Amino acid sequence: MFQFFPLGIFSYLIGGIIIGLGVSFVFLTTGLHASASSFFSTTISYFSRRPYFQQKEYLNSRDWRLTLAAGLVIGAFIYTIAFSSFFTTSVEWWRLAIGGFLVGFGTRLSKGCTSGHGISGLASLSTTSLYAVITFIIVGILTAILVQALGVLP
Amino acid sequence: MRVKRLFVFLGGLLFGFGLAASGMTKPEIVLSFLQLKDLGLLLVIGGAALVTGLTINLIPKVMKEPITGGKFKRRERILNKRTIIGAIIFGIGWGVSGQCPGSAVASIGIGNVPILIGIVSMFIGAYVMGRFFS
Numbered sequence: 001m002f003q004f005f006p007l008g009i010f011s012y013l014i015g016g017i018i019i020g021l022g023v024s025f026v027f028l029t030t031g032l033h034a035s036a037s038s039f040f041s042t043t044i045s046y047f048s049r050r051p052y053f054q055q056k057e058y059l060n061s062r063d064w065r066l067t068l069a070a071g072l073v074i075g076a077f078i079y080t081i082a083f084s085s086f087f088t089t090s091v092e093w094w095r096l097a098i099g100g101f102l103v104g105f106g107t108r109l110s111k112g113c114t115s116g117h118g119i120s121g122l123a124s125l126s127t128t129s130l131y132a133v134i135t136f137i138i139v140g141i142l143t144a145i146l147v148q149a150l151g152v153l154p
Numbered sequence: 155m156r157v158k159r160l161f162v163f164l165g166g167l168l169f170g171f172g173l174a175a176s177g178m179t180k181p182e183i184v185l186s187f188l189q190l191k192d193l194g195l196l197l198v199i200g201g202a203a204l205v206t207g208l209t210i211n212l213i214p215k216v217m218k219e220p221i222t223g224g225k226f227k228r229r230e231r232i233l234n235k236r237t238i239i240g241a242i243i244f245g246i247g248w249g250v251s252g253q254c255p256g257s258a259v260a261s262i263g264i265g266n267v268p269i270l271i272g273i274v275s276m277f278i279g280a281y282v283m284g285r286f287f288s
Binding site for chain 1: 164170199202204205225231262
């Protein structure tokens with residue numbers, strides 16, 4: 001047990017349950033599925049006239065998705081000032097850049113990310129999301145282990 | 155509608171608070187899962203999906219419609235090649251950097267300034283997908 005959870009299980013379980021309560025609250029009050037990655041495409045729709053970004057679904061959801069993103073930032077900020085301290089990652093900028101590009105591209109191609117497929121999708125008992133989650137977890141593990149084996153840390 | 159956006163904002167606050175409490179706003183902790191040193195991330199996704207699953211599947215049985223109106227619907231996506239190829243590309247990016255969309259955005263709130271590089275890159279990736287591959 002301990003070697004699988006060196007930091008304990010408490011923060012993970014509590015954090016996961018609070019995330020679930022947030023997503024549930026949005027569903028209960030509005031019927032919307034609060035997931036993250038669409039936010040990139042819907043926000044681009046304010047600037048790009050391309051038909052893909054001007055699709056109705058994006059235009060109709062871009063305002064609330066921006067609001068959700070603001071909630072994410074401020075919610076994390078409240079936790080940090082109340083219970084934790086500010087943090088700066090030591091993952092190098094080029095990893096954030098290359099990884100970020102692939103995350104943006106891949107999640108939009110797949111129409112979901114860790115929250116869209118991983119939380120709302122699994123919660124909706126969607127087999128599409130289950131396949132997506134299994135795929136990105138396996139590929140993520142293989143990639144991270146390879147990157148580590150090449151001597152890139154953390 | 156204003157009330158609807160207020161509810162989305164409040165739910166977002168909880169979502170972001172939970173992301174920070176779980177440590178997922180720190181790429182290092184996500185990487186420690188992907189390197190199989192700490193399996194906590196599974197508890198985070200599992201806990202969140204379980205709570206949300208109970209809500210999505212049980213609430214429509216006791217309530218007719220969401221509080222601000224509209225309809226209760228499951229999140230449906232059609233499975234095709236793009237779902238899986240996209241998940242593979244996302245998995246590579248996740249494994250390289252320890253970032254995913256929600257945790258990266260929330261990470262701004264813990265003062266993690268370098269994450270802005272990742273977020274700008276996610277926008278570029280989303281743009282290239284929509285511009286050239288849609």
